[in-house]
Amino acid sequence: MKTSDSKQYKMANKIPVGISACLVGDPVRFNGGHSRSSFCDTQLSAYFDYQKFCPEMAAGFGSPRPTLRLEGNPEQPRMVFSKNSQTDVSKVFMRASEPYIETLSHLDGYIVMKKSPSCGMERIKVYQENGHPHMQRSAGLFTKALQERYPLLPIEEDGRLNDPKLRENFILRVFTHHDFRHSVGENATMKDLIAFHSRYKYLVMAHSYPMYKALGKMLSGQDPRPIRELRHGYFEALMKALSKPAKRTSHCNALMHIIGYLKDSVDVSIRKEIIAVVEQYRRGEVNLATPMTLLHHYLKCYGSEYIKKQQYFMPYPAPLGIRNTV
Ligand code: SF4
Structure with missing residues (x-):
């Protein structure tokens, strides 16, 4: 389905997102319990259509079950039961997870459970023969395989979502x-x-000015790659540009560029007031929602169609209240 009005699309369709089953309340943990995340299961579930999966249950380990841990080489750890490290269960585990991972190409994100040797995204201990964990940490085996198979898929741990x-x-x-x-x-x-790029220009600029220039150049007609390769290269570069939170200074840079669109239509005294609010944001006195709301108000009245359609003003649904927190 193609549409130019992405906001309508988003409202009409929940986004398919994978999730560790214990985070939506399934009693699948080693102790027979769950780790329900109220943020995931209430606020985000209004927008995300969850596809839940417990790789340890899929491997037939049952619940309750003995605890598992990773051992050996942190680059390629093996999975064992904590009290029986002689038996390597990595193959049994991956035999259940790998075919499932192959079915996930339709997902737009994945939320995994922290600290799990299966689902954790980072900092998972890998034990050595001396009984101590290696300095180098790993991802859980399921999430490691998921990252390798879908390197552009946004993946996050529930704990980091706090x-x-x-x-x-x-x-x-x-x-x-x-x-x-x-x-x-x-x-x-x-x-x-x-x-697509013309809608996302200022969102990309707010994350990385060099990437904003690079993506624009990619579509300027100078890139000799066939369209399929160019599409992939663009998507890869876009997701990389957005892979880290934008800094306040970069947001301010993008906001100042956008204020330039009001140069001929809004009185200089009002533009100065908007700039003063951007400076308040730069100093950390107000959150991002404040300059965004003010600027968007004037652009809706006096801005061009091009600037009004920038995804930067509404990259996700406003009721999530996200910009009141950054
Ligand atoms: S962390 Fe992963 S493996 Fe552990 S209970 Fe949750 S879904 Fe299952």
């Missing part, structure tokens, strides 16, 4: 991933890519 900046960044990437796949599609034309 950090407002990481939460904002993950939600932004999920909505962007979804928008790109539906408004540009697999069989993109150059026109589709340019239309």
Whole structure:
């Protein structure tokens, strides 16, 4: 499905997102319990259509079950039961997870459970023969395989979603991933890519000015790659540009560029007031929602159609309240 109005699309369709089953309340943990995340299961579930999976249950380990841990080489750890490290269960585990991972190409994001040797995204201990963990940590085996199979898929741990900046960044990437796949599609034309990019220019600029320049150059007609390769290269570079939270200074840079669109239509005294609010944001006195709301108000009245359509003003649904937290 292609549409130029991504906001309507987002409202009409929940986004397919994978999730560790214990985070939505399934009693699948080693102790027979769950780790329900109220943020995931209430606020985000209004927008995300969850596809839940417990790789340890899929491997037939049951619940309750003995605890598992990773051992050996941190680059390629093996999975064992904590009290029986002689038996390597990695193959049994991956035999259940790998075919499932192959079915996930339709997802736009994945939320995994922290600290799990299966689902954790980072900092998972890998035990050595001396009984101590290696200095180098790993991802859980399921998430490691998921990252390798879908390197552009936004993946985040539930614990990290408590950090407002990481939460904002993950939600932004999920909505962007979804928008790109539906408004540009697999069989993109150059026109589709340019239309997408023209909506995302200032969002990219707010994350990385060099990437904003690089993506623009990619679509300027100078890149000799065939359209399929160019589409992939653009998507890869876009997701990389958004992979880290934007800094306040970069947001300010993008906001100042946008204020320039009001130069001929809004009185200088009002523009100075808007700039003063941007400076308040730069100093950390107000959150991002404040200059955004003010600027968007004037642009809706006096801005061009081009600037009004910038995804930067509404990269995810406003009721999530995300910009009141960063
Ligand atoms: S962390 Fe992963 S493996 Fe562990 S209970 Fe949750 S879904 Fe299952």
